[in-house]
Amino acid sequence: MIEHLDDARAQDDDESFERIKSGNDQVDEILGGGFPGNSINIVMGQPGTGKTILAEQLLFHNATGDRPLLYLTTLSEPLSKVVSYVQRFSFFDPDVLGTEIQYEDLGPSLATGGPAALTAWLGDAIKTRSPKVIIIDSFRAIHDLAISGEDMRRFISDLAGLLSAYNTTTFLLGEYTQGDIERYPEFAVADAIVQLARQPLSTRDERFMRVLKLRGSGYREGQHAFRITREGLQLYPRLVGPREPESYRSSSERVPSGIPGLDAMMGGGLLVGSTTLIAGMTGAGKTTVALQFALEGAGRGERVLYVNFQENPAQIRRAIANLGHDPDSAFKDGFGLLYASPVELQIDSIVVEIFDAIRAGGVRRVVIDAVGDLASAANDPRRLHDYLYSLIQHFAARGVTSVITLEAGEGSFGMGTLSDQRFSYMSDNLIALGWLAAKPDRRTIRVIKARSSDHNRETREFEIGADGARIA
Amino acid sequence: MKTEAPVAHEGRALILVVERDPHVRALESYFLNEAGFSVEFVGDGEAALERARELHPDIIISEVLVPKIDGLALCRAVRSDAKLRDIVVLIFSILAVESRAKEAGADAFLRKPLAERRLVDTVRELLVLRRVSRPSRETT
Numbered sequence: 001m002i003e004h005l006d007d008a009r010a011q012d013d014d015e016s017f018e019r020i021k022s023g024n025d026q027v028d029e030i031l032g033g034g035f036p037g038n039s040i041n042i043v044m045g046q047p048g049t050g051k052t053i054l055a056e057q058l059l060f061h062n063a064t065g066d067r068p069l070l071y072l073t074t075l076s077e078p079l080s081k082v083v084s085y086v087q088r089f090s091f092f093d094p095d096v097l098g099t100e101i102q103y104e105d106l107g108p109s110l111a112t113g114g115p116a117a118l119t120a121w122l123g124d125a126i127k128t129r130s131p132k133v134i135i136i137d138s139f140r141a142i143h144d145l146a147i148s149g150e151d152m153r154r155f156i157s158d159l160a161g162l163l164s165a166y167n168t169t170t171f172l173l174g175e176y177t178q179g180d181i182e183r184y185p186e187f188a189v190a191d192a193i194v195q196l197a198r199q200p201l202s203t204r205d206e207r208f209m210r211v212l213k214l215r216g217s218g219y220r221e222g223q224h225a226f227r228i229t230r231e232g233l234q235l236y237p238r239l240v241g242p243r244e245p246e247s248y249r250s251s252s253e254r255v256p257s258g259i260p261g262l263d264a265m266m267g268g269g270l271l272v273g274s275t276t277l278i279a280g281m282t283g284a285g286k287t288t289v290a291l292q293f294a295l296e297g298a299g300r301g302e303r304v305l306y307v308n309f310q311e312n313p314a315q316i317r318r319a320i321a322n323l324g325h326d327p328d329s330a331f332k333d334g335f336g337l338l339y340a341s342p343v344e345l346q347i348d349s350i351v352v353e354i355f356d357a358i359r360a361g362g363v364r365r366v367v368i369d370a371v372g373d374l375a376s377a378a379n380d381p382r383r384l385h386d387y388l389y390s391l392i393q394h395f396a397a398r399g400v401t402s403v404i405t406l407e408a409g410e411g412s413f414g415m416g417t418l419s420d421q422r423f424s425y426m427s428d429n430l431i432a433l434g435w436l437a438a439k440p441d442r443r444t445i446r447v448i449k450a451r452s453s454d455h456n457r458e459t460r461e462f463e464i465g466a467d468g469a470r471i472a
Numbered sequence: 473m474k475t476e477a478p479v480a481h482e483g484r485a486l487i488l489v490v491e492r493d494p495h496v497r498a499l500e501s502y503f504l505n506e507a508g509f510s511v512e513f514v515g516d517g518e519a520a521l522e523r524a525r526e527l528h529p530d531i532i533i534s535e536v537l538v539p540k541i542d543g544l545a546l547c548r549a550v551r552s553d554a555k556l557r558d559i560v561v562l563i564f565s566i567l568a569v570e571s572r573a574k575e576a577g578a579d580a581f582l583r584k585p586l587a588e589r590r591l592v593d594t595v596r597e598l599l600v601l602r603r604v605s606r607p608s609r610e611t612t
Binding site for chain 2: 038123126127130161162164165166167168
């Protein structure tokens with residue numbers, strides 16, 4: 001046995017994990033590292049969902065000069081439109097057009113020669129061009145050629161045989177619907193199926209990507225939101241919980257809340273890595289309590305992330321000053337602000353930003369003010385619930401202590417609205433703010449739940465003065 | 473399976489390919505001919521042994537999954553036959569059977585799909601090594 005065999009073996013081990021990168025790190029992440037190499041992939045979705053952009057981004061990313069990449073249009077997508085549209089994106093590079101990336105319009109050949117013309121053309125192209133990647137847009141349109149189902153199956157089998165015999169990766173783009181998956185034979189031969197979809201949400205649309213099939217590899221299930229920007233697809237992978245165990249629960253370390261008197265009510269402060277939900281009606285003092293918690297951390301030199309959807313940065317600075325702190329010093333100390341306007345709020349992007357911030361390391365405290373704003377931006381409450389749950393698990397695993405505020409209706413402390421929205425059970429601690437029924441000018445605070453803590457269950461009065469909130 | 477006529481040319485090394493897949497055959501035929509080799513195809517292991525005895529090719533390239541005698545058994549049969557054992561055997565398969573190919577006495581293994589440069593380079597390398605290590609039979 002010559003030495004070459006061992007080389008080949010090593011090469012083969014690598015090959016079994018070969019991936020074609022999409023040119024978008026987040027897309028590759030949900031695919032477990034990219035599209036499988038030497039494979040047939042389907043990218044499906046209605047017109048305008050972003051299929052062509054995904055494909056073009058992948059092509060330009062893989063134009064590395066070794067072998068050409070082919071973009072073949074068929075019967076629905078005019079070649080001139082495809083080529084002119086791609087110039088709007090930042091990944092477009094005119095230097096590789098016509099050489100590394102070769103566009104061909106196969107519409108006339110298909111119209112006269114039928115589907116077999118595509119197989120014949122590809123057979124020749126493989127021999128003469130050695131393509132690394134082949135995009136066929138739209139493959140579904142080939143079904144519009146009037147041939148029998150049996151002939152179509154034979155064509156697909158032959159085409160798949162050719163494409164599988166050669167070291168190339170193929171993408172079949174098409175305006176497929178869910179029902180097409182069972183109807184059309186190309187889905188049976190596909191190694192990966194990625195679906196792009198668009199759903200209306202109030203005055204704008206939300207776009208989602210979903211992996212329906214990926215042979216031989218794990219992938220991240222579910223809907224992943226994305227936007228189309230000048231850079232191509234901007235994708236926000238659906239947040240899932242951490243794999244590592246929640247180590248903080250065995251920790252008895254506590255951090256001060258920043259509210260004089262509250263730590264004593266909660267058994268000596270907030271457990272590191274715990275999540276505290278602060279609920280109350282408008283004006284009850286939720287933002288004040290949350291801001292004090294954040295400023296306490298910043299004052300101790302901890303990095304803090306304050307996520308806010310209602311007060312803009314100028315208003316937050318004013319609120320910090322009203323609590324007797326110097327905003328400049330607070331920001332210098334480690335007070336980080338993540339502001340997103342509720343009008344433009346997309347929960348996927350904000351959740352990913354929060355996650356990226358804590359994943360980058362160093363953040364010890366997080367405030368989300370208020371979770372209700374996220375809820376109103378979500379078209380699917382279960383998705384928000386799953387995201388929050390995952391975020392909280394990540395906070396716990398990384399020892400990040402968090403405070404989340406929730407606008408709650410009258411009489412709903414710990415029950416009713418809170419339970420309905422299923423936020424309360426996620427949190428370790430639950431604090432309700434309100435007013436004395438007999439004296440509505442007197443604020444109250446009650447610790448409803450404090451996990452792993454011997455807490456004070458009394459309703460206490462608390463006041464907000466020039467130096468902030470304190471238990472009376 | 474029908475045996476195709478050999479594409480014999482003066483001065484060309486002869487490759488016997490054992491392959492059933494028509495697409496792989498078409499691509500192997502094209503790229504190996506382009507690279508200057510003569511290529512003979514058979515569709516099963518039994519026919520491969522028969523043709524090997526008739527033609528005594530320089531190299532046998534075989535898939536493992538072929539009828540009658542599989543590619544690995546074919547390799548063992550070639551190695552145990554005094555008249556054939558100097559023929560270089562390259563296992564070219566869809567299966568990841570590197571170690572089994574080695575045990576069967578193969579000189580090299582490549583995994584499908586076909587990458588023409590890798591295939592042609594491997595064949596050329598094997599022919600050079602064959603001239604050095606098995607000078608008993610001169611490669612044409």
